[in-house]
Amino acid sequence: MGSSAARSAFAVVGAVWVHVVLAQAPADAELPRVVVTGARASLAGAQQIKQDKLEIVDAVVADxxxxxxxxxxxxxxxxxxxxxxxxxxxxxxxxxxxxxxxMETLLNGREVFTAGTGRNFDFADIAAELVAGIDVYKTSSAAQLEGGLGGIIDLRTRRPFDFAGRQALASARLIHGDLAGSSEPQLSLLASQRWALAGAGEFGALVNLSVQRRAFREDQKGTGEPVALNDLVAGRTVRAPNGTSETTSVGERKRTAAHVALQWRPSPALELYGEASHAELRTDQESHQVGVVPCQRPACPAAAPAFVPGSVTLFPGTDDLRSITWTQVPMSILSFARDTVDRTRQAAVGGIWTRDALTLKADLSRTTSFNHLFFSGPFLAATAGEFTHDLSGGVPGTQVTGTDLLDPSALRYTGLAYRTRPFEGDLTAFRVDAQLRVEEGWIRRLSAGVRHARRGASNAPGLIFADAAVTGLTAADRPSFVMPNPYRFFPGVGSPSLHDFLVGNLATARDAAGLREAFGITAPIPAAANPLSLWTIEEQTDAAHAMVEFQAARLPVDGNVGLRMVRTREAVTGSQSLPASGGVGPIAIGSRYTDWLPSVNLRWRPAPGWVLRAAASKTLTRPNFDQLSPSLTLVPNPINPSLNQGGSGNPSLKPVRADNFDIAAERYFGPATSVVATVFVKKVDGFVTTVSSPEVHDGATYQVSRPQNSDAADIKGVELGYQQFYDGLPGWLRGFGVQANYTYIDSEAPNNALGIVLPLQNLSRHSVNLVGIYERGQVSARLAYNWRDKFLSGLANVVGIGALPIYTRGYGWLDASLRYQASERVSLALEGTNLTRTRRGAYYGVETRPQGHWLNDRQLSLSATIRF
Structure with a gap:
């Protein structure tokens, strides 16, 4: 799908769809008011949100x-x-x-986040069943929270007054991963009720719960960084990959989510509420990774390792290695448990009071978040008699011969890994907003508000790196800690991979103290990391806004214009080296700055069904917390010291600011039929980029990355969207419908490491969504294809070659569902994700230098939903 022919096909299909839509409704037709019920109401509801908003918004609703x-x-x-x-x-x-x-991430209009180095909420943490809708704001208004350079995503949960009366439903799903070979249950429950209180208005309570378990498997084949070698082909410098790294990861992901909402309306003028939300994502993972590294630095590339004469071939017309057989090659086998947890909780109370034309709103919220990583397991090493590396296929082929890697005496223990890393964050926010409706003149509504927030973030006690070396022991000396590799790597792929070897037995990996004792390691695990790596940040923001919503007197034009002022105070604390004494001392750095953020959103409805929009705004995003930290984190590599890495922040970083301009045209032909197009430009004053360079610490060399503000960058693009049900078709065919959208984004950001301009990382220039829909009677079906073009996924600094961009190839993802309404209360569904079992791939700059390949499960599930 990444070819120009495929993109042309998408364009042709899109043109045909638009032609069909325009042919079905005259441009000057007066649209009748239609009440949509049943399965199509979800599409109509999302379209109505988009149409009614003054900002440019895309919405998805729960159904x-x-x-x-x-x-x-x-x-x-x-x-x-x-x-x-x-x-x-x-x-x-x-x-x-x-x-x-x-971006700015919100839960019911309140800031929410996942603890870590960044500021945003990880949307993977929350189960889809917990939301009533998602609003994606592409343009800003003064009343909205600042911080969204790209936009704002607001998750809306359900409240009891959303329903006319009692509402109760439960759903259960059994999901099977074909590579994991395991099935796990998923359950959700919603219960809501409203009560009329004698003389005290109305009260409502809602509980929404979700528990998801999913077994997964991911195979990853990494190809080593290119190394410049002069000894492979006479008179030529060949760029050869520095080996292979092949990892099978299996495990379970568990999401638990809960939302409780209370609403009390003691009188028509007053509503009080209280809400509490909990979202947690646990990933328990076990990985087995075999690495073959023929070129060990620093000896290489000065002297190439031995290889079989005549085994070297190159890709035609290049100096890039195509195939080779190395001899006497070092190997590593790493087996480890890698467990993570994200936990975010938010509680809020507030109220809304309305008297005549005046509305007052107040909201107080408290958010806490915790993130933790645990990593533990044994490391082994061996020597391969011969290692053949063939890069000519879609996935590089790898093979070891001449060594029995299932023989315990052929493998030696080199160490035990142990690493933990926590993050914590908290936020207390209070806001008051007032809105005055104006009955006469061109001003329709005046609004103003203030917000005070205090946010904290910390990584204490830091990354505890307690790897311990093991010497003098073979796998035969501790046979209970190894086992044959239980997985056939990259099943269904024609290229050979490594598979017949011993791996670590991870039954005791999570008992780190017991594992160390079994290998005679007496050194205690430190209680905290090096003080130089620790940081704590306290941030206070005070914001005020004023906004006018208006309606032109004689033109079908309305909109809003406003100004938001926000003052930010930051206090960063950490530690620094004291060269004079050789010790470590505290460091505290404070900063403050004020931003004025104007915005305007215009909407013109020149004819029934037509909406034209224009918007302009200034937005900002503050640097991530680790980017502001003055502390230094060093991560040594016990297998290959040349891969020692480090990172440090920069308290002098400035926020990233942007001027944004949008123009949109929207044509609505019915409650669930529309064609939309948006053109946007963002002029960013400079992103935060990372500069990496070698530094010596405690006698060892580390590649240390430090952030800095870069030069200005531009982002511009086009968004096209279309949806329709084909009600004009005869009989059962009228149940067919389609949703389709296409996005083109062109970005230019200077890169200091390469000295050139590159697109933004993880950004595809082209992306497409096609959703086929069928809604008829008791049957509901979806077939959804998501495709994105190639994108820059990282940078590699390679000794002897320099910095190389890493590109991930374009790929598609296919999901589907078939739902049957068995009765008024019971529905059944058959669902599938990643139906084509997509294989993703990446490369260093050019296709003849592969970097990595990934293969994930195909997931199939059966589910049932019951309404009580």
């Missing part, structure tokens, strides 16, 4: 989310125009809006 097998909010977002996601263990990972991860 439509439920029609596809989306595990998390991230996967529901992937089908929104202008949104792109990455993949993590076969699920949705990072989210970008128009190529930017710098």
């Amino acid at each position: 439509d989310i439920a029609k596809l097998p989306d595990f998390s909010v991230t996967e529901a977002l992937q089908r929104v125009t202008g949104v792109q996601i990455t993949r993590d263990r076969g699920e949705g990972g990072t989210v970008t809006i128009r190529g930017l991860t710098q």
Whole structure:
């Protein structure tokens, strides 16, 4: 799908769809008012939100989310125009809006986040069943929270007054991963009720719960960084990959989510509420990784290792290695448990009071978040008699001969890994907003508000790196700690991979103290990391806004114009080296700055069904917390010291600011039929980029990365969207419908490491969503295809070659569902994700230098929903 022919096909199909739509409704037709009920109401509801908002917004509502097998909010977002996601263990990972991860994330209009180095909420943490809708704001208004350079994503949960009366439903799903070979249950429950209170108005309570378990498997084959070698072909410098790294990861992801909402309306003028939310994502993972590294630095590339004469071939017309057989090659086998947990909780109370034309709103919220990593397991090493590396196939072929890697005496223990890393964050926020409705003149509404927030973030006690070396022991000396590799790597792929070898037995990996005792390691695990790596940040923001909503007197033009002022105070504390004494001392750095953020949103309705929009605004995003930290974190590599890495922040970083301009045209032909187009430009004053260079610490060399503000960058693009049910077709065919959108984004960001301009990381220039829909009688079906073009996924600094961009190839992802309404209360569904079992791939700059390949499960599930 990444070819120009495929993109042309998409364009042709889109043109045909638009022609069909325009042919079905005259341009000057007066649209009748239609009440939509049943299955199509979800599409109509999302379209109505988009049409009614003064800002440019895309929306997804709960009923439509439920029609596809989306595990998390991230996967529901992937089908929104202008949104792109990455993949993590076969699920949705990072989210970008128009190529930017710098967005504001909200839960019911309140800031929410996942503890870590960044500021945003990880949408993979929350189950899709917990949301009533998702609003993606592409343009800003003064009343909205600042911080969204790319936009704002607001998750809306359900409240009891959303329903006319009692509402109760439960759903159960059994999901099977074909590579994992395991099935796990998923359950959700919603219960809501309203009561009339004698003389005290009305009261409502709602509880929404979700528990998801999903077994997963991900195979990853990494190809080593290119190394410049002069000894492979006479008179030529050959760029050869520095070996292979092949990892099979299996495990379970468990999401638990809960939302409780109370509403009390003691009188028509007053409503009080209280809400509490909990979202947690646990990933328990076990990985087995075999690495073959023929070129050990620093000896290489000065002297190439031995290879079989005549085994070297190159890709035609290049100096890039195509195949080779190395001899006497060092190997490593790493087996480890890698467990993570994200836990975010938010509680809020507030009220809304209305008297005549005046409305007052107040909201107080408290958010806490915790993130933790645990990593533990044994490391082994061996020597391969011969290692053949063939890069000519779609996936590089690898093979070891001349050594029996199932013989315990052929493998030796080199160490035990132990690493933990926590993050914590908290936020207390209070806001008051007032709105005055004006009955006469061109001003329709005046609004103003203030917000005070205090946010904290910390990584204490830091990354505890307690790897311990083991010497003098073979696997035969501790046979209970190894076992044959239980997995056939990259099943169904024609290229050979490594598979017949011993791996670590991870039965005791999570008992780190017992594992160390079994190998005679007496050194205690430190209680805290090096003080130089620790940081704590306290941030206070005070904001005020004023906004006018207006309606032109004689023209069908309305909109809003406003100004938001925000003052930011930051206090960063950490530690620094004291060269004079050789010790460590505290460091505290404070900063403050004020931003004025104007915005305007215009809407013109020149004819029934037509909406034209224009918007302009200034936005900002503050640097991530680790980017502001003055502390230094060093991560040694016990297998290959040349891969020692480090990172440090920069307290002098400035926020990233942007001027944004949008123009949109929207044509609505009916409650669920529309064609929309948006053109946007963002002029960013400079992103935060990372500069990496070698530094010597405690006698060892580390490649240390430090952030800095870069030069200005531009982002521009086009978004196209279309949806329709084909009601004009005869009989059962009228149940067919389609949703389609296309996004083109062109970005230019200077890169200091390469000295050239590159696109933004994780941004595809082209992305497409096609959703085929069928809604007829008791049957509901969806077939959803998401495709994105190639994108820059990282940079590698290679000794002797320099910095190389890493590109991930374009790929598609196919999901589907078939739902049957067995009765008024019971529905059954068959669902599938990653039906084509997509294989993703990446390369260093050019296709003849592969970097990595990934393979994930195909997931199939059966589910049932019961309404009580």
